[in-house]
Amino acid sequence: MNILITGASSGIGRQLALDYASDGHNVVVCGRNSEALSEVQKNHPDKITCSSFDITDKASTKEALAKVNDIDVAILCAGVCEYLDTNNFDADMFERVFRVNVFGTMNCVEAMLPQFNPSARLVIVDSLARLLPFTKAQAYGGSKAAMHYIARSLEVDLKPRGIKVQTVSPGFVKTPMTDANDFEMPMRVDVEFASQAIIKGIRKGKRDIAFPWVFSSLLKLMSIFPESLQVKLSEQMARKQSS
Ligand SMILES: NC(=O)c1ccc[n+]([C@@H]2O[C@H](COP(=O)([O-])OP(=O)(O)OC[C@H]3O[C@@H](n4cnc5c(N)ncnc54)[C@H](OP(=O)(O)O)[C@@H]3O)[C@@H](O)[C@H]2O)c1
Incomplete structure (x- = not known):
């Protein structure tokens, strides 16, 4: 298969690129950091090509x-x-996060749709943070909730063209992104686990690839509670984080 991965210079995307290339697939790795992309390519020079852009x-x-x-x-x-x-309160921060997570991702969709194979898969990585009103996560969780909605709605409109849309909703994964967090991250998994869960989910054609299972099931259950209860639970988590 020919696979394109954005965010492949680091973390989850990097591991996905290495695993797909190890399995013999051709992978285009994308990111801004061309040095980091070249490092990824060095592992499988015959299978991986780099594309550096913002x-x-x-x-x-x-x-x-x-x-x-x-x-x-x-x-x-x-x-x-x-x-x-x-x-x-920094409203610019909302703009920075949405510019990458939502508008940047849509730039990629616009650029790629014409080149897609008739039975291609479009896989959008959101986050389990989309499910609940987590403390301090207004911009990040909001951007991921937006991406999940956009993906589901694209699923409806791209189906007639044969394009299957899948979403990935990870819990905490140990990457440079979460290494910056100073709070407890329950059930955090490593990138190898995350990559295998995503590859398996894509292969099986799952609509939403959520992991790890226990954490995602708990959050999905909590997301159907009344909103007042969701807020109470998040308040408790916030108090625990700050103590
Ligand atoms: N780690 C987690 O716990 C977790 C949980 C849920 C969801 N996720 C999602 O999983 C995805 C990967 O996260 P990660 O944890 O692997 O983070 P990471 O290690 O920080 O990787 C982020 C990737 O995004 C790329 N990127 C950021 N801004 C970009 C831009 N303007 N243009 C092009 N590429 C850009 C970075 O590449 P360059 O710096 O080279 O541009 C890097 O390759 C993210 O969408 C994240 O929200 C992560």
Whole structure:
């Protein structure tokens, strides 16, 4: 298969690229950091090619992705996380997070759709943070909830073209993104686990690939509680984090 992965210079995307290439697939790894991408490529020089661009720059994204043909699976994994400090409310932070997680991802979709194979898969990485009103996660969780909605709605409209849309909703995964967190991260898994869960889910055609199972089941259950109860539970988690 020909696989394209954004956010492949680090963390989950990097591990996915290594695992797919080890399995003999051709992988285009994307990110801004060309040095980090070259490091990934060195592991499988015959299978991995690099494409360096900033997904928030629509022109560069279009130019780079126009060169990539015959995509069977596109995994849009590039993302950023920032938390809100309500004592120092920063509206620009919302813009920074949404610019990458939502608008950047949409730049990739626009650039790639014309080159997709008729039975291609579009895989959008959101987060289990989309499910509940977590403390300080207004921008990040909001951007991921938006991405999940967009993906489901794209699923409806791309189906007639044969394109299958799948979402990935990870819990905590140990990557440079979560290494920056200073709070307890329950049931955090490593990138190897995350990558295998995603690869298996894509292969099986799962609509939403959520993991780890216990954590995602708990959060999915809590997400159907009344909103007042969801807020109470989040308040408890916030108190635990700050104590
Ligand atoms: N780790 C977790 O616990 C967790 C949980 C749920 C969901 N996720 C989601 O999983 C995805 C991967 O996260 P990760 O933990 O692997 O994070 P990570 O190690 O920080 O990787 C983020 C990737 O996104 C790329 N990226 C960021 N901004 C970009 C931009 N403007 N243009 C192009 N690429 C950009 C980075 O590449 P460059 O720096 O080279 O541009 C990097 O490869 C994200 O969407 C994240 O929200 C992660």
